Amino acid sequence: xxxERVIQTANLTKEYGGFRAVDRLNCSVRSERITGFLGxxxxxxxxxxxxxxxxxxxxxxxxxxxxxxxxxxxxxIEIRRRVAYVGEDKGLYGYMTVAxxxxxxxxxxxxxxxxxxxxxxxxxxxxPDRKVKALSKGMRTKLALLLALSRRPELLILDEPTEGLDxxxxxELLQTLVRAPMNGTTVFFSSHQLSEVERxxxxxxxxxxxxxxxxxxxxxxxxxxxxxxxxxxxxxxRLEALRGIETMRSDNRQVTxxxxxxADAIAQYARERGAVSVDVxxxxxxxxxxxxxxxxNRQDQQKHWEREDALV
Amino acid sequence: MLWYKSxxxxxxxxxxxxxAMAMACVAICYYQQTMRDHADHxxxxxxxxxxxxxxxxxxxxxxxxxxxxxxxxxLQEKANGTSGFTLTLPVSRRGIVFSRALMGYCGVxxxxxxxxxxxxxxxxxxxxxxxxxxxxRFALLWIGVGTVFYGFTFLxxxxxxxxxxxxxxxxxxxxIYGVLLNLPWLARFRMLDxxxxxxxxxMPFFDEARHVLTGPMPWFALVAIVLTSLxxxxxxxxxxxxxxx
Numbered sequence: 001x002x003x004e005r006v007i008q009t010a011n012l013t014k015e016y017g018g019f020r021a022v023d024r025l026n027c028s029v030r031s032e033r034i035t036g037f038l039g040x041x042x043x044x045x046x047x048x049x050x051x052x053x054x055x056x057x058x059x060x061x062x063x064x065x066x067x068x069x070x071x072x073x074x075x076x077i078e079i080r081r082r083v084a085y086v087g088e089d090k091g092l093y094g095y096m097t098v099a100x101x102x103x104x105x106x107x108x109x110x111x112x113x114x115x116x117x118x119x120x121x122x123x124x125x126x127x128p129d130r131k132v133k134a135l136s137k138g139m140r141t142k143l144a145l146l147l148a149l150s151r152r153p154e155l156l157i158l159d160e161p162t163e164g165l166d167x168x169x170x171x172e173l174l175q176t177l178v179r180a181p182m183n184g185t186t187v188f189f190s191s192h193q194l195s196e197v198e199r200x201x202x203x204x205x206x207x208x209x210x211x212x213x214x215x216x217x218x219x220x221x222x223x224x225x226x227x228x229x230x231x232x233x234x235x236x237x238r239l240e241a242l243r244g245i246e247t248m249r250s251d252n253r254q255v256t257x258x259x260x261x262x263a264d265a266i267a268q269y270a271r272e273r274g275a276v277s278v279d280v281x282x283x284x285x286x287x288x289x290x291x292x293x294x295x296x297n298r299q300d301q302q303k304h305w306e307r308e309d310a311l312v
Numbered sequence: 313m314l315w316y317k318s319x320x321x322x323x324x325x326x327x328x329x330x331x332a333m334a335m336a337c338v339a340i341c342y343y344q345q346t347m348r349d350h351a352d353h354x355x356x357x358x359x360x361x362x363x364x365x366x367x368x369x370x371x372x373x374x375x376x377x378x379x380x381x382x383x384x385x386x387l388q389e390k391a392n393g394t395s396g397f398t399l400t401l402p403v404s405r406r407g408i409v410f411s412r413a414l415m416g417y418c419g420v421x422x423x424x425x426x427x428x429x430x431x432x433x434x435x436x437x438x439x440x441x442x443x444x445x446x447x448x449r450f451a452l453l454w455i456g457v458g459t460v461f462y463g464f465t466f467l468x469x470x471x472x473x474x475x476x477x478x479x480x481x482x483x484x485x486x487x488i489y490g491v492l493l494n495l496p497w498l499a500r501f502r503m504l505d506x507x508x509x510x511x512x513x514x515m516p517f518f519d520e521a522r523h524v525l526t527g528p529m530p531w532f533a534l535v536a537i538v539l540t541s542l543x544x545x546x547x548x549x550x551x552x553x554x555x556x557x
Contacts, residue, residue, distance in 0.1 A: 050557075054399075055399050055400070056556040056557065057556065073553075077403065080400055080401065080402040081402035087396040087397065088396075089393050089396060091396055091397055092394065092397055093394055093397070095320055095321070096320060100320075104313050104316060108401050108402055144397075
């Protein structure tokens with residue numbers, strides 16, 4: 001049976017002392033697709049991935065990976081058997097040689113593909129007899145990728161997979177990831193390289209301060225998200241928060257709106273309110289990311305100042 | 313294959329430790345005449361071996377190696393940045409801890425076993441005789457006491473992060489234990505004195521005149537010590553299962 005959702009979380013929360021790294025996260029990752037997992041540093045991406053893999057326990061909420069509960073010790077082992085993972089730090093045993101580490105890792109998995117292993121060893125030019133500690137950062141990343149990609153996992157989780165790779169290797173990796181869903185593998189990867197994400201991802205999950213702020217297919221984002229720039233002859237009037245308006249910034253006679261849908265209606269409304277120039281333009285994932293995160297920052301800053309004022 | 317990983321992590325300590333122990337035993341036998349000639353009091357060969365190997369250099373080297381073997385594990389991996397890889401293998405944390413612990417015990421046994429063969433052979437080479445029956449008995453004492461040194465450090469290593477911090481904490485802790493044994497109410501329990509138990513000093517199973525082990529071995533004490541060591545490992549395992557990485 002093929003699961004429609006390979007990852008599902010419900011109010012998944014992780015607290016470290018008083019700090020809430022993941023805050024009631026509700027998300028789902030569709031099977032046999034590539035999902036880009038985005039967020040700033042410290043947004044909660046790695047904590048989420050660690051919870052999914054059973055490395056840390058959720059403070060509250062629940063989650064499943066491949067239908068298995070992440071907070072159950074036995075089911076967590078089964079998750080790790082069926083999921084391939086490349087961590088952010090790519091920490092591998094320095095005292096082993098490349099060949100020894102490959103042999104060691106291979107022994108844990110029944111879905112290992114020796115032909116893929118050989119192909120990647122040659123492609124990545126990894127010297128089998130060299131100790132892992134003697135490899136460069138880029139080569140270590142390639143080795144970590146080889147250990148994950150030499151299998152045919154149901155789910156491939158990658159945390160910053162292209163970090164430290166040269167442009168050729170990045171291209172090869174992206175091509176490999178694009179092909180993965182054809183073999184039945186779902187890819188869930190985090191990256192700060194938004195252009196890469198935009199190139200290969202089918203779905204986008206954006207989190208900020210542990211909260212999912214965007215969970216949508218990339219195609220839908222491209223279709224629906226628009227930047228609407230409005231020009232007024234006098235000071236811009238106060239505009240209603242219509243459906244679809246995600247952020248709105250006003251600078252005297254100029255208003256810039258980020259709309260997640262309903263762009264035509266918003267433009268029409270602006271014209272009715274006296275806008276003399278209305279420009280509706282597609283927007284890149286990078287801009288959406290920045291707008292969304294910065295707007296949340298602004299809102300938080302505002303709340304902070306209001307609290308400070310109230311105290312004074 | 314977790315065994316392989318544990319072996320690779322302990323291999324250097326075990327092999328270097330075995331080599332150092334063998335060299336120490338050979339050197340002690342080689343210089344036996346000189347050392348005995350310069351001794352304050354006349355000394356039999358058995359006395360010299362006991363004093364040099366089982367009551368000082370050999371014993372101290374063995375206990376230090378047992379403590380070093382006990383360091384390491386998942387917390388040290390965390391400090392080295394490899395715990396993420398280990399913990400995403402499809403194995404339980406208990407499996408990871410126990411494979412490491414068992415490999416460490418094997419290392420302790422291997423180092424303790426070195427004098428069993430080396431001492432009789434090196435003695436024979438020097439025209440002396442030191443029976444293997446004695447080296448086997450001392451090896452049993454070393455293994456028993458060595459496991460508790462190992463287990464204690466293993467426990468510390470699974471609570472304190474950082475390379476070899478557990479060793480630095482274990483050694484003074486065990487020294488404090490040694491001092492506490494002088495308290496009158498503890499001194500009554502002779503078998504608690506693992507520092508004397510390991511070489512038989514003033515123990516009922518040790519012939520003080522001939523400096524050889526005689527009579528039945530202290531099996532009850534040895535089993536109790538090994539069980540204590542296993543309890544340390546079990547506590548370490550539970551601690552790791554609760555810990556977040």
